[in-house]
Each structure stands twice: as structure tokens, then as C-alpha cells.
Amino acid sequence: MRRQLSPPDLGFEVDPHDESSLFKWFLASFLFGNRISQAIAAETWRVIVEVHGHDTPRKLGACSHARLVRMLGEGGYRRYDESTATRLSLMCRTLIADYDGRIGRIAETAGGREEFERRLLAFKGVGPVTLGIFMREAGVGLFPQG
Numbered sequence: 001m002r003r004q005l006s007p008p009d010l011g012f013e014v015d016p017h018d019e020s021s022l023f024k025w026f027l028a029s030f031l032f033g034n035r036i037s038q039a040i041a042a043e044t045w046r047v048i049v050e051v052h053g054h055d056t057p058r059k060l061g062a063c064s065h066a067r068l069v070r071m072l073g074e075g076g077y078r079r080y081d082e083s084t085a086t087r088l089s090l091m092c093r094t095l096i097a098d099y100d101g102r103i104g105r106i107a108e109t110a111g112g113r114e115e116f117e118r119r120l121l122a123f124k125g126v127g128p129v130t131l132g133i134f135m136r137e138a139g140v141g142l143f144p145q146g
Contacts, residue, residue: 005038007137010045016141022103023056024049025138030091033130034084036077044075057101061092087125094123104142113143 007014007025014025027048031041048071054060063071068085077084092101099105110116120126120134 004133004136005032005042010042011050014137014141016104016107016138019102019104020055022138026103026134027060027088029130029134030088030125031077032133033127034080034125036079040076044072044077047071047075057092057095061089061096063089065089084125091123091125103138107142113139116142 005028007021007028010024010028012021012024015021024045028041028045031045032038034041048060049055051074052071054063054071060068065085068088069081072078072081072084095101095103099109106119107116110119117131117135120131121128
């Protein structure tokens with residue numbers, strides 16, 4: 001089994017008290033959770049976050065569908081780019097509308113890890129694989145008691 005990429009591979013650390021790092025890892029987990037190679041997902045993340053600076057739900061959510069598709073393509077994400085763009089936009093809009101654009105707010109209002117995970121799974125395009133990737137790095141910090 002090959003090693004799974006982690007936040008340091010992308011040039012940052014996940015800090016449960018830092019919204020920027022939580023969103024960056026959520027976005028990376030979303031991309032890694034799709035049926036696409038890790039290398040393409042990582043490059044797509046780099047294009048979105050580092051090249052274009054869309055590193056918050058508000059910045060990414062403000063992108064048009066066509067712009068999202070172009071950024072996904074720039075990262076090599078050609079398969080499912082239209083549907084992924086739609087899900088990314090919806091993810092950002094939902095995060096902003098329901099949780100003030102903050103992953104930490106989901107944790108604050110969830111009352112525990114199980115409810116937090118259930119709320120993440122409610123985002124369209126977030127399934128068990130994406131959830132597992134995200135929680136592998138962020139879960140311990142957000143929920144130290146397990």
C-alpha cells in the first residue's frame with residue numbers, strides 16, 4: 001500500500017484552532033476522496049490554493065462554475081471536473097450558510113465527534129473516504145478524547 005499524502009506534503013500543518021488549515025485540509029480531503037490519483041488531487045489543490053489563492057470557503061465559493069472547472073483542469077483534474085466543480089461550490093455555500101464558513105463551527109455546534117462526522121457526511125460529495133482522510137489528520141486535534 002502506498003503512503004497517503006498528508007498536510008506536510010502540501011506544505012502546511014493542521015491546527016484545530018486555525019480555520020485556514022482546517023479548510024485547506026478539508027479541501028484536500030475532498031479532492032483526495034474522489035476517484036483520481038493522489039498526484040493529480042495534490043496538484044489540483046496546489047493550483048486552487050497556492051496559484052489562485054482560493055484558500056477560504058468565501059474565496060472558493062465566489063468562483064464561477066467555469067472558473068472552478070478551469071482550475072480543476074489546470075491541476076490535471078479532467079475526469080468529473082464539471083460535477084466536482086458543482087460539489088465544491090455547493091460545499092462552500094453550505095459551509096458559509098450553515099457554519100459561518102468555519103469547519104471549527106461545525107465541531108463547536110456538533111457536541112461530539114460522531115455528530116461532527118455525521119454533519120461532514122451531509123455535504124454533497126463527502127463520503128466515508130473523504131471523511132476518513134480528513135479525520136485522520138484533524139480528528140485528534142478537534143476531538144482529543146477520541
